[in-house]
Amino acid sequence: MYSEIIHSIFNDRSSDNINLMFFGIEPEKEQSVIEYLKKGYHNLSDNHQTNFLSVVYNISKYVLPKYSNKYSKHKYTLPQLMGIFSHKIRLKLTYKETIDDFKSSSEKRKALNLKDTPDASTLQRFFKKSKTEWFNKISDIILSFYDLKPKIIALDGTGYTHEQGDIYYRKRANKKRIGYTKNHISIETDNQLILYGQSLKGLKHDSPQAIPNLKMIKKYKPEFVVADKWYDAEKIKKFIMEDMNSLAIIPVKKNPQTGKYRLSNYSIFRPKIYGMRNLVETVNSVQKRIFSGKNTSRSTTLRNKETKIKNMLYNIYRTLIIIEKSNKNNKIKPKNKTDNTTQTKIEINNETNIMLNITNKKQQNTII
Numbered sequence: 001m002y003s004e005i006i007h008s009i010f011n012d013r014s015s016d017n018i019n020l021m022f023f024g025i026e027p028e029k030e031q032s033v034i035e036y037l038k039k040g041y042h043n044l045s046d047n048h049q050t051n052f053l054s055v056v057y058n059i060s061k062y063v064l065p066k067y068s069n070k071y072s073k074h075k076y077t078l079p080q081l082m083g084i085f086s087h088k089i090r091l092k093l094t095y096k097e098t099i100d101d102f103k104s105s106s107e108k109r110k111a112l113n114l115k116d117t118p119d120a121s122t123l124q125r126f127f128k129k130s131k132t133e134w135f136n137k138i139s140d141i142i143l144s145f146y147d148l149k150p151k152i153i154a155l156d157g158t159g160y161t162h163e164q165g166d167i168y169y170r171k172r173a174n175k176k177r178i179g180y181t182k183n184h185i186s187i188e189t190d191n192q193l194i195l196y197g198q199s200l201k202g203l204k205h206d207s208p209q210a211i212p213n214l215k216m217i218k219k220y221k222p223e224f225v226v227a228d229k230w231y232d233a234e235k236i237k238k239f240i241m242e243d244m245n246s247l248a249i250i251p252v253k254k255n256p257q258t259g260k261y262r263l264s265n266y267s268i269f270r271p272k273i274y275g276m277r278n279l280v281e282t283v284n285s286v287q288k289r290i291f292s293g294k295n296t297s298r299s300t301t302l303r304n305k306e307t308k309i310k311n312m313l314y315n316i317y318r319t320l321i322i323i324e325k326s327n328k329n330n331k332i333k334p335k336n337k338t339d340n341t342t343q344t345k346i347e348i349n350n351e352t353n354i355m356l357n358i359t360n361k362k363q364q365n366t367i368i
Contacts, residue, residue, distance in 0.1 A: 051320055052090060053111040056313070057083040063137045068129060076118050081126040082134075083112045086313055088123070089306075092292045095120035127297075132305060135312045142315045143193065150188035150220050152273060153195065154280035155213060155227040157184040157206045158288070162295040162303050181295055181303045184209040185311065186217050187283050189276045193318055194283065195220065197311035199304040206230045211239055218244050224270075226277045229253050237261035249274050287314045 060079035067074050087108070088098040102108055102117045109117070160181045182204040185197045196216040198209055210231050225240045226249045238261055240248040247268055248261065256262040291310045295303045 047107070048320065048324070049087070049090070050107055050111045051324075052317065053083050053087055053108060055316055055320060056086045057112050059138055059141055059316075060134075063141065064134055068126075075116070076114075076122065078126070080112045080114060081118065081123060082130075084118070084123055085127055086309075086316075089291050089309060089313060090317075094296075095123050098123065127305075128302065130305065132308055135305075135308050139194075139312045139315055142312075142319060143195065145319065146191065146193070148188060148193075148195075148220060150190060150195075150222050152189045152224045152226055152276050153186055153217055153220065153222040154189055154277050155184070155186050155206075155210060155225065155231060156277070156280040156284060157182055157204070157209065158284040159183070159203070160288075160293055160295050160303075160307055162297065181307050182209075183307050183311070184213055185280065185283065186213050187280050188220070188222075189226075189279045191318065191322065192279055192283055193315050194311050197308060199307035201300045201304065207233050207236060210236045214239055214244065222246050224249050224273050226250070226274055226280075228277065232262065234259035234262055237265075249277075283314070287311075290314070290317060 057079050060082040064078040064082060066077050066079075068078060084098060084102060087093075087101070088095065091098075091101070093101065099117055099120050102114070109115075160183060162179045162181060180201075180203050182200045182202065183197060184200070184204075184206065186195050187193060188195055196213055198213060200209070206227075207230060210227070210233075214225070214236075222244070224247050225244065229251045231250050232253050237248040237250060237259075240246050241261055247270075249268070249270055250265070251269065251274070252262055252265050256265065287310060291313060295306045297303045297306050
C-alpha cells in the first residue's frame with residue numbers, strides 16, 4: 001500500500017529536476033545522478049533528529065548568506081542559526097531550552113559544525129531579522145528534488161493559536177477569543193508535500209485566499225483540484241476550469257440556482273477523487289502534531305513568519321520520512337543463520353584437527 005501512494009524519488013530517471021545539493025555533498029562529474037543520490041541517502045544516520053538538522057543546514061548553505069553583515073563578529077553562520085531555530089520548532093522548545101539541548105549534545109553540534117553554542121538572544125535576533133524569501137527558496141529547492149506531476153491537488157486552511165496569557169488572566173481581561181493565525185495550504189496527494197502556503201492574521205474565510213493560492217500552483221497543471229464546500233464559489237470554479245484547465249471537485253453548499261460551473265457540479269463531481277481531500281487534513285494534523293499548533297511569537301509579522309517556517313520544515317520532515325523508509329526497504333538482508341552456523345562449525349572442526357595434529361607430533365617427539 002505504501003509504494004502505491006508514495007512516489008519513489010530514487011527510481012526517478014529525470015535528472016533535470018533533481019537538486020543535487022540536497023545532501024550537502026559535492027557531486028562528482030563522473031558519477032551519474034542515480035549513483036549520486038544513492039550515495040546521499042546511504043549517508044543518513046539512524047538518528048532522525050541529526051538527519052533533520054544536517055538537511056536543514058546543508059540546504060540553508062545554498063540559500064542564506066553566510067553572515068548577516070560584514071561587520072558582525074562572524075562567530076556563527078546564518079545556516080547554523082537556521083538549523084538551531086528549526087530544532088527549536090521541531091522539539092517545541094523555548095529559546096533557552098534549545099541552547100541547553102545543544103550544549104548537552106555533541107552529536108547535534110557536529111551536525112551543524114558548531115564549535116560553541118550561541119546565546120538565546122542571538123537566536124532570537126536571527127529569527128526577527130530573517131526574511132520570508134529564504135523560506136520560500138528552501139521550499140523551492142525541496143520541491144525541485146522531486147519530479148512533480150501531480151494528478152490531484154487539495155486545498156484547505158487551518159488555524160494556529162498564539163495566546164500567551166493564562167486562562168485566569170484572560171478572564172480578568174475579558175478576552176474570550178484566543179488569538180489566531182490562519183494557514184492556507186495546497187498539497188499534492190502523491191507525496192503529501194505542501195506546494196504553497198499562505199499565512200494571515202485572524203479568523204479568515206477559506207474562499208478569499210483560494211484564487212491567490214491557485215495562481216501559485218497553476219504551473220503544476222493538475223487534472224483535479226479538490227476542496228471542501230467552503231470553497232464553493234463561482235469565481236473559484238471558473239478559475240479552476242478555465243485558467244487551469246482542471247476539474248473542480250468541490251461540493252456545493254446547497255442547491256445552486258445560478259452559476260454555470262456550480263450548476264454543472266453534479267455531472268462533474270467524482271466521489272472517489274473527492275475522498276483524496278482527506279490527505280490535506282492529514283497534512284494539517286501531522287504539521288500541528290510534529291511542530292505544534294501554537295505559535296510562540298508575539299507580533300503578527302513574526303507569527304506569520306513562524307507559520308511559513310513550519311510549512312517549509314514540514315516538507316523537509318516529509319522528505320526525510322520517504323527517504324528513510326526507502327532506505328530501510330533497500331537494505332541488504334543478512335545471510336541465513338544456517339549458513340553462518342555451518343561456517344562456524346567447519347572453522348571449529350578445522351581448528352580442532354590442527355590442535356590434534358600438533359599434540360600427536362609432540363607425543364611422538366617425547367617418545368623418541
